[in-house]
Amino acid sequence: MRTLRLAVTVARGYPSGMTYDLPDVRGALTKNRDLSSLTWMRVGGPADWLFQPADMDDLAEFLAALDLCVPVFPMGVGSNLIVRDGGIRGVVIRLGRGFNEIGVAGQMVSAGAAALDAHVAKKAAGEGVDLTFLRTIPGSIGGAARMNAGCYGTYMADVFVEAEAVTRAGERVTLSPADMGFAYRQTELPPDLIVTRVTMEGAG
Ligand SMILES: Cc1cc2nc3c(=O)[nH]c(=O)nc-3n(C[C@H](O)[C@H](O)[C@H](O)COP(=O)(O)OP(=O)(O)OC[C@H]3O[C@@H](n4cnc5c(N)ncnc54)[C@H](O)[C@@H]3O)c2cc1C
Incomplete structure (x- = not known):
């Protein structure tokens, strides 16, 4: 099995100077990935590693195999993030295409965490379901759940039924x-x- 090495150089709750095996993945695992191009403010340094999992299995298997000493940080589309110039230690996880499906059944709307809030609001409206509060929030559904995003007096908490997570x-x-x-x-x-x-x- 192919493995990648993580050279940990900054200590913040985990040992300095150690190396870790990173599990083989089907998605994209990029070393020293600059995050400024992935955040709304266009600022910030690199992640030690950026992982973009192919699908749920890829994500769950990666996390199960990853040494628990290695910090993990999920990001959406970075509209509520200011990344410091020094970047983020460990593995930043950004969900993409395998996580952006939107389904509507009656009044229930199920959206992958990578789906953009505006796309979810539009798809729901097309099926006669009102999630208008999401329309102008420039984030993803994962970020909206984490941040209890809201607008026009309605919040994620008001419409939330359940979420899947790893x-x-x-x-x-x-x-x-x-x-x-x-x-x-x-x-x-x-x-x-x-x-x-x-x-x-x-x-x-
Ligand atoms: C111009 C502008 C207007 C805005 N207007 C509003 C507004 O009207 N209402 C409002 O509530 N907010 C607003 N925001 C803030 C921001 O858009 C929201 O907080 C949004 O929900 C963040 O989503 P994101 O995908 O960009 O998350 P990020 O900014 O990438 O991440 C934000 C937090 O969510 C976590 N996170 C992201 N994805 C996941 C995931 N899949 N699983 C677990 N944790 C995750 C991150 O770790 C981080 O802690 C605005 C921001 C801007 C720049």
Whole structure:
């Protein structure tokens, strides 16, 4: 099995100067990836590694095999992130094409975490479901769930039914509203939990 090496050079809660095997993946794993081009503010240094998983299996298997000492940080489309010039240590995970499907059944809208809020609002509206509050928020559904994004007096918490996620250990979990711990523009989710899909109930 092909392995990649992570040279950890900065200590913030994990050992300096050590190397770790990174699991083989089917998606893209990029070393020293500059993050400035992936954030709204166009600032910030590199991630030690940027992982863009091909699909759920790729993500869960990667996390299960990744040494627990290596920090993991999920990012959406970076509209609520200011990355420091020194970048981010460990593995930044950014979901893409394998995670952007949107489905509508009755009033229920299920969207992959990489789907853009505006696309979800538009697709829902096309099916007669009102998720208008998402229309002008320049983020992804994963970011909207994590941040309890809101607009026009409606928040993710108001429409949230459940979410699928993958823990740092690679376990697939389903999150209820209580698990989310919604508060104003924040939740109580662990910072290294990756939300992969969100189901919302819109108004008719
Ligand atoms: C011009 C402008 C207008 C805005 N207007 C609004 C507004 O009206 N209402 C509002 O609420 N916000 C607004 N925001 C803030 C921002 O758009 C929201 O917070 C948005 O939900 C962030 O989504 P994102 O995909 O960009 O997440 P990021 O900025 O990439 O990440 C934000 C946080 O979410 C976490 N995260 C991202 N994806 C995942 C995932 N899949 N799983 C787990 N955690 C994840 C990250 O770790 C980080 O902690 C605005 C921002 C800008 C720049």
